[in-house]
Structures are given as C-alpha cells and as structure tokens.
Amino acid sequence: MNYDLPVLRNPEALETEAVPEKTGRGGHPKELTTLVLTEFWERFSYYGMRAILILYMTAPPKQGGLGFETQKAASIYGTYTMAVYLTGLPGGFIADKILGARLAVIAGGLIIALGHFSMVATSLPCFYTGLILITLGTGLLKPNISTMVGDLYSQDDPRRDGGFSILYMGVSLGAALAPLLCGYIAQGERFKQVLSYLSINPLNSWHYGFAAAGVGMTFGVIQFTARRSRLVHIGVKPQHREASERLYRPLTRDEWKHIGVIFLLFFIYMLYSAVYEQSGSSLNLFADRLTRTEAFGWRFPSSWFQSVDSIYLILLAPFFSMLWLRLGTRQPSVPAKFCLALLFQGLALLLMVPASMFASSGKVSPGWLLSVYFVDIIGWMCIGPIGASAVTKLAPPKLVGVIMGVWFLGIAFGSKIAGYLAGFFDETDIGLLMKFFGSLGVAALIAAALLALSTPTICKLMGKVH
Secondary structure, three states, rough: OOOOOOOOOHHHHHHOOOOOEOOOOHEEEEEEHHHHHHHHHHHHHHHHHHHHHHHHOOOOHOOOOOOOHHHHHHHHHHHHHHHHHHHHHHHHHHHHHHOOOHHHHHHHHHHHHHHHHHHOOHHHHHHHHHHHHHHHHHHHHHHHHHHHHHHOOOOOOOOOOHHHHHHHHHHHHHHHHHHHHHHHHOHHHHHHHHHHHHHHHHHHHHHHHHHHHHHHHHHHHHHHHHHHHHHOOOOOOOOOOOOOOOHHHHHHHHHHHHHHHHHHHHHHHHHHHHHHHHHHHHHHHHHHHOOOOOEOOOEOOOHHHHHHHHHHHHHHHHHHHHHHHHHHHHHHHHHHHHHHHHHHHHHHHOOOHHHHHHHHHHOOOOHHHHHHHHHHHHHHHHHHHHHHHHHHOOHHHHHHHHHHHHHHHHHHHHHHHHHHHHOOOOOOOOHHHHHHHHHHHHHHHHHHHHHHHHHHHHHHHHHHOO
C-alpha cells in the first residue's frame, strides 16, 4: 500500500481558497464521494491484477500460465511496478498543460481498462501490451485523483486531512477486496469447475481474473463520467498565470538543509520499498508454493494472502491515528519513526527464516504469513503516511510539487530493486531460502541501527519541523 498526498504541481495552489460550498455527509464536499469511488475502483483493478501477476507468469503452461523462470518473472514484475510510479510525473504534466485533471482521469481509466482486457487474450504480445497500457493509464489517473481531492480544500481547511483519510480508506478497501475476487476467479477450483461445465477451458481462468480487474476499472470510469458534472470547480484545464517573483527567490540555508534531509529520507524509503514490495513477489510465491491454503477443511486461493496487508491496515489505521494524536509533541520524530519502520520490517522478514525451515518438511501453516504481514504493516504505518507528510512540511513551497514527485520515485526505484531481489527466490533450496529472507531482515535491522545513530543529526537539520 502507498499513501498518496496531493501533488501540488503549481506552487500557487498553496494559496488557493476552498472551492466547493456544498457539503455532503460528514461535512465534506459532495465531490469527494465521486473521487473516492473512482480511486477505489482504480486500486481494485491494480491490486486485483497484481495479486495474480507473478503467479500467472511462473505457473507452467499445463496450469494455464506462461511458465517463466522466477528470475524473469520477478524482473518483469519489478519493472512493471516501477513504471507505474514513474509515469505519474508525465501524467501530471499532461493534465496540467493539455487535458486538465478530469479528462486525464477519464482517459487514464479507459486505458487501464483496455490494458486489463488486453490480458484476457492468451497471446504473449497481448500480455505485454496490457502491462504497458495499465502503466500509461495509471500515470494519467492516479496523481490527478489526489490532486483533485486536494483542490476541494484550502490549505488551512481543518477538513483537509479527514478528506484524505477518506480517500485512503477507499484505496485500502479496493486493495483488500480485489485479491479476494480476482484471486478466486483466477485460482478457485469451483470457478474452474463452472468453466468446465460451460465448456470453457478452465486453464484460461487466469485471464478471467485479469478481466475482473478490467471490469472494476470500467465501473470506476462509468461512475466518474456520470458524475463529473458535479465537479464544477475542479479538474478543469488550468489557466496558467505568470509566476510571482517569490518563485525565483533563492533558497535559504535552512531550506537547503531541509532538501538534504528529504533526499536522505528518500534513500531510506527506497530501501524500505525494495523489501516491502516482496509482498507481491517472493512472499506471494511463498504463499503459493510453500503455504497450506486451507482453513477448516476449505481450500482458498493463495492470492488471497495479498488482501491481508490491506485488511490489517484498515484495522490499525485508526489506532495509529489516535496514537500520534494522543502523544502530540511527545511522539517520535520523523527519522525515529523511519527507524521503527525498518525495525519492524526486519523482524517481519526474520520470521520468514523459521517459516522457510519448517517448509522443508511440507507446506507451512498460514499463520506464518499472517504474522509476517501483521508485523510488517506496523512498520509501514510508521513510514508510509509519515514520509509523504514530512516532505510537504520540509520542501520549500515553490518546490513542493517537484519534490513530491521525486519522493514517489523512491517507490518506483525500490520496486525495481524488489523485482531483482525476488529473482533469488527458490523454494527448492530451503537453505538458500532461509538465507534470502534472513539477509533481507538483517539488512533492514542494520539500516535501522544506522539511522538511529544518525537521528539526532537529522533532527538538528530539520530545525523546527517535526
């Protein structure tokens, strides 16, 4: 999961007043519902396809898959997830200069849906075409939804954080439900039996899983298009004015220090993402090949484990929100929270060492992965929303949009590294598997220790920003 804050590409947006006057339930602008539903369906399509992507690529042809080696499949997975975040920058530029956010969202959603439906075909060219289309469409849609939510509120509107919390809940719900449905269609034995009964080749169930993701995105585009007339004041093609002299003011010494801190945190976030994104690759393969996928005598698809992260997040987010609020000025600093994130991440990966060891005598209990994801999501709560929020506080106002775009490149590059690392996953060599997860866990703990030693210096550079 990744927390999205508005990408303020125009610095003058920092001075924008609240636009909508009509409010819906909870006192938020009525337009928020349209945007949250659109993002729900976009994340549904993304995480639904992501849950089965590497499983489809590595499944042998006799099971309907592509039969790729793990290393090749992991590399494609890493490149794809990296590209999804890289395209956000040109997507934002196109919305600003050409289409406007509203048209960019519609165009992006249609391209995403077309990409998923391209993957319904069984040919390899259609598979790659689908990945490319989804990447391009996501670059158009995702950053502009966040931007439009930001445009609903002025910078000092007390409802602003609540609005993004609602958006984030929509993201989490989509990410939680998608693997359950798409995974069942792609891997569920009963669904395959239904296909056989209908004289449809059950080996094609993977492609119907991709189709389900496309249907979800189509729902999102339809509801956004039907309700776009309500988005009266936001998402139109911007009328650019000449930048004020303030934008050309040289950076102060403190601002340069803050930029240095941001890039240090960026590097840490990139390393964190490289390990965190194992959830969709190596941990997904561990669930499929080495974990018992049954409970109370009932078998379930291995891709359902991809919902666990989001379910935990939905349950824990209110707790952490109240925790930081109650601690107030006594809460840990930003670098200290990053330390906690790396610490919990390291502990989560070290849990995979005994899990791998027990796998030598047969498939292990689902409890191992459930525990790993629980510990890992605690760490994520200390870095995902915290990092993006810190960037908006530390970045000079005239550079917020640019630096926020650079910040999300940390996820992009981390995802590519994650794909490379996942290529070393080999369930046939338990000793190597233990070293694989153990090395990742120890690396995270070492990074946490080094960051802990550097925290006082980083806090000094941050000055009054907390």
